[in-house]
Amino acid sequence: MDINKLKQGDRRALSKTISLIENGEFNSADLRKIFPEIISGDVWAITGSPGVGKSCICEYLIENWLNSNFKVAVLAVDPSSPLSGGALLGDRIRINNSDNSDNLYFRSLATRGQSGAIPSNILDIVNLLSALKYEKILIETVGAGQAEVRVAAVSQYLLLVEAPDSGDMLQAEKAGLMELADIILVNKSDLERANEKQEQLELALKLSDHETPPILMVSAKEKNGFEELFLEMNKVSNNKKPSMIKSKISLSYAWESLLWKHTDIDLIIGKLETNEITLDDAINLLKEGL
Amino acid sequence: MDDRLRIIIAKPGLDGHDRGAKVVARALRDAGHEVIYTGLRRTPEEIVRTVIDEDADFLGLSSLSGAHNYLIPKIIELLIESDCGDVIVFAGGIIPEKDRSDLFSKGVRAIFGPGTSSVQMSEFVETASKRKVESLPVGCGEETDWQWN
Numbered sequence: 001m002d003i004n005k006l007k008q009g010d011r012r013a014l015s016k017t018i019s020l021i022e023n024g025e026f027n028s029a030d031l032r033k034i035f036p037e038i039i040s041g042d043v044w045a046i047t048g049s050p051g052v053g054k055s056c057i058c059e060y061l062i063e064n065w066l067n068s069n070f071k072v073a074v075l076a077v078d079p080s081s082p083l084s085g086g087a088l089l090g091d092r093i094r095i096n097n098s099d100n101s102d103n104l105y106f107r108s109l110a111t112r113g114q115s116g117a118i119p120s121n122i123l124d125i126v127n128l129l130s131a132l133k134y135e136k137i138l139i140e141t142v143g144a145g146q147a148e149v150r151v152a153a154v155s156q157y158l159l160l161v162e163a164p165d166s167g168d169m170l171q172a173e174k175a176g177l178m179e180l181a182d183i184i185l186v187n188k189s190d191l192e193r194a195n196e197k198q199e200q201l202e203l204a205l206k207l208s209d210h211e212t213p214p215i216l217m218v219s220a221k222e223k224n225g226f227e228e229l230f231l232e233m234n235k236v237s238n239n240k241k242p243s244m245i246k247s248k249i250s251l252s253y254a255w256e257s258l259l260w261k262h263t264d265i266d267l268i269i270g271k272l273e274t275n276e277i278t279l280d281d282a283i284n285l286l287k288e289g290l
Numbered sequence: 291m292d293d294r295l296r297i298i299i300a301k302p303g304l305d306g307h308d309r310g311a312k313v314v315a316r317a318l319r320d321a322g323h324e325v326i327y328t329g330l331r332r333t334p335e336e337i338v339r340t341v342i343d344e345d346a347d348f349l350g351l352s353s354l355s356g357a358h359n360y361l362i363p364k365i366i367e368l369l370i371e372s373d374c375g376d377v378i379v380f381a382g383g384i385i386p387e388k389d390r391s392d393l394f395s396k397g398v399r400a401i402f403g404p405g406t407s408s409v410q411m412s413e414f415v416e417t418a419s420k421r422k423v424e425s426l427p428v429g430c431g432e433e434t435d436w437q438w439n
């Protein structure tokens with residue numbers, strides 16, 4: 001690893017370091033030895049069911065930030081296939097400006113192992129990008145499972161995308177995400193039934209006893225509604241106060257990554273598998289090692 | 291040991307068909323690799339930036355447009371300039387027999403025609419990556435006569 005090149009902002013050195021983080025060979029503790037003081041960039045997550053238009057929306061967010069001369073980094077996360085371990089990372093297809101600016105760093109990431117390797121490492125990647133003075137960091141994830149909710153919790157701000165034709169998430173899961181979201185977008189407003197979707201969401205939010213996020217209509221196809229979105233995003237990042245729910249999730253997430261980084265984790269899981277120890281024994285063993 | 295590789299499938303040039311490129315991408319995913327597909331009509335500069343950002347081990351270039359004689363060597367030249375001469379480059383699509391030896395001599399390590407089986411393709415990927423592990427020359431900027439076919 002070439003620390004000097006990394007410090008100078010060399011893209012290749014950055015990429016190699018991200019690979020080290022993905023492979024568990026470099027983490028935030030190592031990073032702090034190189035960059036003692038890290039000021040966090042604005043970290044936005046964009047999530048929602050498959051195909052709702054997250055990547056298309058990313059293209060405009062990127063464009064808007066680049067036009068304002070920010071240094072931008074995008075992490076596009078897609079699931080690994082549980083069968084082969086491989087992954088098809090296709091978000092670049094819809095993001096036409098993903099590869100044509102020196103002020104944009106774009107990296108596709110696969111979720112990898114069942115233990116949630118990416119969720120436990122993505123915070124280290126975000127820290128690295130912050131250390132290299134990326135001011136806007138955008139994480140795209142498919143909001144379909146627990147791991148993705150946790151990725152969202154790594155971010156400071158969360159955009160939840162819905163679409164009239166999107167397959168419905170499990171109600172409970174959606175309610176959880178809606179409470180976490182800073183802004184809810186109904187994309188594909190050019191389609192019929194977009195209004196219907198918005199009404200449904202508004203109704204669902206009424207049942208919440210927390211402060212609820214604004215719901216905005218956009219069309220990434222026709223590039224409609226984005227001025228309002230940018231204004232709302234500025235508002236959010238200017239008056240953000242930490243929320244209780246989010247702090248809880250962030251804490252449990254950080255706790256869980258500690259768990260997966262435990263030196264004896266594989267050993268303990270092995271013993272659980274063969275019934276050599278009980279769950280209680282396992283917890284006690286884990287506590288000893290923390 | 292993790293033998294998962296990062297492979298970019300890119301389409302330089304102007305043609306708008308990417309069925310073949312997508313089939314290749316899926317086959318390599320099913321062989322256990324992380325495959326990044328760039329979408330249509332990328333310029334050599336854009337492809338090289340993608341290789342750098344994604345920390346790719348392999349770059350597969352799919353061309354149906356006949357512009358491969360210019361575009362593929364140009365991409366390799368830019369890769370070498372950007373210190374990415376260790377990246378392994380292969381090509382696919384419609385590349386006439388007469389153009390092949392020139393592309394091989396410029397650093398392409400395999401050329402796959404339309405009906406290539408996915409088994410062959412992943413065999414190439416594994417063999418080439420083994421050479422890399424053994425520190426044998428195989429990258430697009432490394433001096434060697436080795437080629438897959």
Ligand SMILES: Nc1nc2c(ncn2[C@@H]2O[C@H](COP(=O)(O)OP(=O)(O)OP(=O)(O)O)[C@@H](O)[C@H]2O)c(=O)[nH]1
Nearest residue numbers: 049050051052053054055056094187188219220221
């Ligand atoms: N009609 C309409 N189609 C849209 C709109 N935005 C995106 N699409 C289409 O929706 C499809 C999915 O768009 P993506 O941006 O790839 O969606 P995504 O949420 O990133 O998808 P995954 O990353 O696969 O989960 C594409 O075919 C887009 O062309 C919109 O505003 N209106």
Ligand SMILES: [Mg+2]
Nearest residue numbers: 054055091140
């Ligand atoms: Mg996407």
